[in-house]
Amino acid sequence: MKPATFKYVRAETQDQAVELLGAADGTARILAGGQSLIPALSARSISTSLLLDIMRCPGLDMVLQSAGEITIGASCRQSQIERNPVIQQSIPLLSEALGWVAMPQVRSRGTVVGCLAQANPGGEVPVVSLALDARFDILLSGGVRRRMPAEDVYARETDTNLPPKSLIVSAAFRSCAAGEGWGFSEVQLRPGHVALVCCAATLAVDEGGSIRSATIAIGGLTTSPYRAHHAEKALLAAGGDVESAIRDAAHMATSERPWPSRTDLHATAAFREKAGVAAVARALKKAHARCSRQAGLKNDTA
Amino acid sequence: MTQPDATPHKKEWGDPGEPRTRLRVSVNGKEVCADVPDRLLLSDFLRDDLGLTALKVGCGEGACGACTILIDGEAARSCTQLAVQTEGAEIVTLEGMNAAGGLNRVQQLFQQHHALQCGYCTPGWLMTVYSMMKRSVCPDSEEVGRHLSGHICRCTGYRNIWAAVRHALSETDGSGVTGEQ
């Protein structure tokens, strides 16, 4: 389990990274934390001609707070972001979900943006990026910049729609709005193992207690994560009985999956579908409990 | 800045065509400088090139925790990093936490609680305990379980490890560990 030969370059700048990537063959890759990439290279399940290490590039280690969103740079480590007070305050959904990624000893080296690029099935960070309408800032060779909504990036059954030979410079997540609740739920065999299925949800209610906004994102059920738009609309249309609205939304969210559900060594598709319903319901309940409290309304679905 | 001395573990790389990169890294408080094959895993660099064989390779995929060390003060896997990725970092291995002779306090507690049997995975656990002590993790918190879940032990059944770790964390006041950087 030793990697085959490749060239390693410490990129000085983002632009240099992308230029070198553009000039190399199709196997060249960006290297950030390496927590997925290095084991795959060791197992020789992938090979590469060139690894471009971006961790020293200026401008990639920022956490920027601007109106309504938080931007996280490509070299920010998962553990740093998990503990960052700005993140905990403004995008607590991400901070919570990061606690489920692998284990702390992996998060100390892995990057948030690396999770987004790697898009492992069941990956928690891509799921949160969908729930929070994230936007990726992408750099291509020639200095070309592009913005891609997370939903476009993951809109295919396997792999991503990220352009080849591109570098995600940063990802911007929508901040938690006043009164908005959030919830994350994951089903796994045991702590430290992968997500069999997970759900990130946000919810806001009006003064009457009816749901006025909702986002539901599901990971692990299918190879790529997805937003459950029909279930979200159904929540908005629901009346006062939030508890049964959540139950129905949970079923709808899993059945509206755009691709077939997954069977692997750890669980069958049928299991993931059933557990997915439970995970969505739990995430929505947590979100509802949080927004009810914030809005000062009575909590009736905790 | 020192080039690492040849150790009795270091392997040959006769091929001049193997891509290499210069690496400067602090290991257990000493600056090390070497031209290292790009694909050389950090676990192999530490064990073979530097002779620091306390960390063990149990799986090669980052799942078992036996290769855990501290990088910039945080517990991290050495088998899922290339040596060259650690440019400018501060690495601490178990050798850097050992007292001059005998056992430091955490090690004593592991012995007293019988928190090891074959001992192969033990160096990894100790590094995670040191990183938790650095953060003053509360012994009763859920965080303990999350850190420990990054390790596998096939022998002990974990009960005694939990006891030793909680004991160590309950004593932490920053001075519990000798040899710390």
Place this chain on the structure above:
Amino acid sequence: MTEETPIYARRSRGRRYAGEAVLRAEDEQLLRGAGGFLPDLPASHAAEICMVRSTQPHAIVRSVRRERALGSPGVIAVLAADDLEFVDDALPCVDMIPGTMDVRQRVIARDRVRYVGQIVAIVVAENRYLAEDAAALVEIDYEPLPPITDHMAAKEPGATLLYPELGTNVVYQVKQRDGNPDFAAREGDLVIRKRFEFHRQTAIPMEPRGVIAKLIDNGERVHVESPTQLPQVLRSALAGAFGLRPDRIRVTAPRLGGGFGCKEMVYPEELLVPAVARKLQRPVRWLEDRREHFAATTHAREETIDAEAVVAPDGTFVGLRIKGWANTGAAYGFVGNTPITAMGAMVRGPYRVPNLDSHMFSVVTNKTPLNVLRGAGAPQAALLMERLLDEAARMLKIDRAEIRRRNLIQPSELPLDRGRTEFAGAYSVLYDEGDYPRCFEAALKLAEYESFEAERKAAAERGKLRGLGISMYVEITAVGPSETARIALQPDGTVLLYSSIMPVGQGSETVQRQLIAEELGIAMEQVAIRQGDTDEVPDAVGTFASRGAAVGGAVGRLAARELVKRIVECCAAACACDSAALRWEFGGVKFPGPADEFVPMAEIPARLATLRRVAEATPEKIEAKYRLEVPRPSYAYAAHVAVVEIDPQTGRIEIPRYTVAHDCGKIINPLLVEGQIVGGVVQGIGEVLRERLVYDSAGDLKTRAMMDYVLPGPSDAPADFRLWHMETPTSFNPFGMRGVGEGGTIGAHGAISNAVADALRDYEIAVEGSGPFTPTWVMETLQRPRRAGPDENRS
């Protein structure tokens, strides 16, 4: 007998060591990271080997082309079967009873491969990176044959044959009979028929395998280093393989980073790596990586068993009839048939069941060879018996504890002969002394069995399903046929034991030192121990079957007694008097004289040198040896009670409470005993909740990584673990000891299986056996139709 023994660690005091929770001296090196495991041994002088392994489960090997590999940087050699000479290329198997077909594995595939992972070629290079580069360039021309992985299909006439010359895939069979094997049900008896499926597992010690080999003594001898439970067996195997006298070979085994039975084996690599060293005339090393390990290291436990139990209306079992098939893989492991024999030998456990008819078979398939794994067939046996007991209780509406009481063998019936057996080292299954009912009741009480129904109800109110499961077993331990130990009083006054037991994590070094120190009346710090070097310990049986303390410790202690005799003799000779004039007292010799002088042991070598009055007399070594014959194994027993809680929404199974009451005879170190039990239980938990090796229909092994084969983690340790000891000395062991290393795993399979079935008692279990009881398994069970009443099966 001791009652609840509080377990705590403290420094040893005084000279009474047996029974003390002595801390392990070996921990110091281990905790400092200086354990001296095989991968830690200096090897910069050694070339590195990468094995080229079959990617085909079943194929003819037409050719092995090496040209491209030879051109790869840093390559020293690329070897295949033609390049290596073996006088005997078959790996040893010691449990081939008469009538067994010879499917011992050959060291390297010649013209046929029979499992994914089988070695076809060997690359030698400067380091492992370069060796793997070259291995990828070795071109093997396979002509695929139909793979067969299902043992139930493989046993049928007309199935693809792995060894066409044998005419069958059924290669081993063993019967175990007792009482009237042709027993039949009488009017009113209950007949229960169940098929049990036991899934394939593997040990996964944290330390993978490895071998270092070099020529020593001017090339006259071969030195092989390997973390094996059997250094002496390996030496014999090497001697046979190369046609050398055994003294031309030295095997040294470093301490093992876990074994669990998968290192109770002579592996192809352990013969191939030395063969390469001899051929190339240079040192070589092979380190197994984890990916390789899954296919290259022996598997365990896969069996299908049909069981029929006849039960009288009062719940007493009249008889048990079982017929089963083990999936033995492509060839035998060193003791691959032992777990199959163990099924019939041990299935009845502590229950009387006077009539037994057991017939077990081993079937070859295109999978990695099968060998022992902690418990060696006993986990499956106990699970089967215990599920039948619970089923009988349910059908007859008898309380589960009560039905077991009615079947338990009483102390007055012991020792009890349970019949002739082919189980290695045990002419018959002869249970020694014990008190099964007392152990059983202690477990129930400690587990709060009586109040469990209230727990179940309270959990149901929280939307959870709680269940309780019992498993009681009797375990064959401390097997023979014999063991040797050599002991010396060194010139510097310390005592050195040359032991036959390898440390695999069980603390064997500490236990043996405790016994020696107590026997001699000296401080433990004065006792040193060495093992694993066949130059120092040429004859030993080895480390397995929970014999380290009971047999290894016993023979060490007896060797110490011999040493005392030798010391007294030497002292008598040195002061030219009769041995009878000298007295051994606790820790030293009393010399006769105007004032009786007591010379402590540590000073005796120097005193002897003085007494001899030879010029420049130097202190000498005094040695003694002992060979302990072990005609009968002793039998440990325990009762396990597991409480599980199932979340029907996520399928997650948790184990809030686990109770063990056990008897391993005289306890030498309670700290270590408890560690073995807890460790064994958690390994068992992992095996029945999640661990499973998966082959696809094409014969490819799909579980290749720790993320695939999910071991138990810290959160799986039962939060409330209760342990109770009783110590019934056994007359089958010189010091009343029984083994304890495997029992935790043996009881866990049945206890958890019964607890899960109890939690899901409203649902019919689709397939009985060891699961694994994954969330998917739970969900599928909960979707089955609710169960009808228990009245269908009466005869």
